[in-house]
Amino acid sequence: MSAAIRIRQVGKQYGNVRALDGVDFEIRQGEFFGLLGPNGAGKSTLINIIAGLTRADEGRVTVMGHNVVSAYRRARQSIGVVPQELVFDPFFTVREVLRIQSGYFGLGRENDAWIDELLSELHLEDKADTNMRALSGGMKRRVLIAQALVHKPAVVVLDEPTAGVDIKIRNLLWAFIQGLHERGQTIVLTTHYLEEAESMCERIAILNHGRVVAIDTKQQLLNSHLARSFTVSLTCKHTVRGIPDALAGKVTVHQDNRLEMQLDKETDTIIGVLDLLREAGIEVVDVHTERADLEDVFLKLTYGSDNVL
Numbered sequence: 001m002s003a004a005i006r007i008r009q010v011g012k013q014y015g016n017v018r019a020l021d022g023v024d025f026e027i028r029q030g031e032f033f034g035l036l037g038p039n040g041a042g043k044s045t046l047i048n049i050i051a052g053l054t055r056a057d058e059g060r061v062t063v064m065g066h067n068v069v070s071a072y073r074r075a076r077q078s079i080g081v082v083p084q085e086l087v088f089d090p091f092f093t094v095r096e097v098l099r100i101q102s103g104y105f106g107l108g109r110e111n112d113a114w115i116d117e118l119l120s121e122l123h124l125e126d127k128a129d130t131n132m133r134a135l136s137g138g139m140k141r142r143v144l145i146a147q148a149l150v151h152k153p154a155v156v157v158l159d160e161p162t163a164g165v166d167i168k169i170r171n172l173l174w175a176f177i178q179g180l181h182e183r184g185q186t187i188v189l190t191t192h193y194l195e196e197a198e199s200m201c202e203r204i205a206i207l208n209h210g211r212v213v214a215i216d217t218k219q220q221l222l223n224s225h226l227a228r229s230f231t232v233s234l235t236c237k238h239t240v241r242g243i244p245d246a247l248a249g250k251v252t253v254h255q256d257n258r259l260e261m262q263l264d265k266e267t268d269t270i271i272g273v274l275d276l277l278r279e280a281g282i283e284v285v286d287v288h289t290e291r292a293d294l295e296d297v298f299l300k301l302t303y304g305s306d307n308v309l
Contacts, residue, residue: 003062004029004155004186005050010059012045012210019045020056021210027203029064029154032187034201034218036194038302041207043190044084047159051081064154077105080148084160084190086140090133094124094143097132098150105151118146121176138169145173155186162193174200208302232270234259234277235286244276 003026012020020042027033037043048054050061052068052075060067066074089097095115102111119125122142127135132143141161148156158177162170178200181187191197197204198218205215214221236257243251243259250261263273270287277284 002029002065003027004031004064005188006062007046007050008060010046010049010056010061012042012049012054012057018210020049023059023207023210023212025205025212025215027155027186027188029186030181030184032181032200032202033189034197034204035188035190035207036197036204037207040209041302042210043207044159045210046207047081047157047190050157051079052076077151078153079155079157080151080153081157082145082148082159082161084163086137086144088132088140088143090131093129093131094119094135094146095128097143098146101147101150107151111150114152115146115150118149121179122146123172138165141165141169142173145176149180153185155188156180157188157190159190160192161189162191162196206302213302231289232261232263232273233288234261234273234284236277237283237285240282242280242282244280246276247273 005027007023007025010020010023011018023042023046035043035046045054049056050063050068052072055069060069062068063075064078066072066078068075089100092100098115098118099112102108102115116125119128122145124139124142124146127139132140135143141164145158145161156177161177162173165173174196177187189197189201201218203215203217204221206213236259239257240253240259243253247261250263252260254260259277261273263270270289274284274287
């Protein structure tokens with residue numbers, strides 16, 4: 001499958017800060033791709049370069065085969081970006097905003113049917129003639145999504161699309177975005193809600209200090225050595241005394257007769273732990289396990305390790 005976005009050895013410097021340092025990867029056409037990283041990792045800088053809002057100091061970027069510098073018109077026609085900030089013009093209605101955006105891409109009244117479809121799918125029909133400044137934050141967010149899609153781009157970049165919206169609006173937005181993906185559009189997502197990335201994205205890149213520290217399928221990241229630990233919580237029948245020496249360094253004893261421990265899925269088994277506790281005279285009445293998730297991988301890569309995969 002050919003690349004929707006191709007990023008080759010991209011670097012960007014702001015004064016003494018190296019915002020991007022040799023970033024190099026591809027996003028495939030039709031992919032739901034996650035771009036993750038802590039604040040200051042370089043995500044926004046990279047998105048701005050892809051969108052043609054900032055120029056890289058080194059390297060090159062193409063969108064649907066079009067260089068974002070030398071073929072910027074074609075590149076910008078191929079991409080729609082939903083910004084994190086709620087940026088809007090307070091002097092126009094929702095429909096006027098979308099018609100103006102259409103005009104930027106040479107689309108006139110012939111685009112009204114698509115605008116009506118966007119308003120319907122994003123549940124904005126009854127707000128079409130409402131001034132932007134009168135909308136709630138969740139409604140403004142939906143208008144920004146419609147704005148990014150008004151020219152039917154092949155690639156959609158969502159920068160924190162559900163930041164600051166309630167659960168109902170979040171679910172509505174994700175149902176709409178999933179529908180776009182199912183129709184073949186390439187989706188690029190940045191989010192601090194890692195459970196969103198884990199549930200939606202097929203592949204994930206993690207940036208840290210301007211470098212790609214991991215890029216792989218979600219499943220491969222979860223199967224890597226970074227996600228090999230798991231938590232076991234055991235409820236005991238009586239007050240716990242005399243933890244076996246083999247478990248002493250792994251166990252936290254709580255006052256409610258509960259033991260909690262971090263185990264390594266490569267070397268430890270729950271059966272082995274239960275056998276050791278039984279031999280020590282500790283009777284367990286309930287066991288609960290919690291496997292490592294994308295958040296564990298993310299934290300180890302960005303806060304707990306300098307290793308680059």
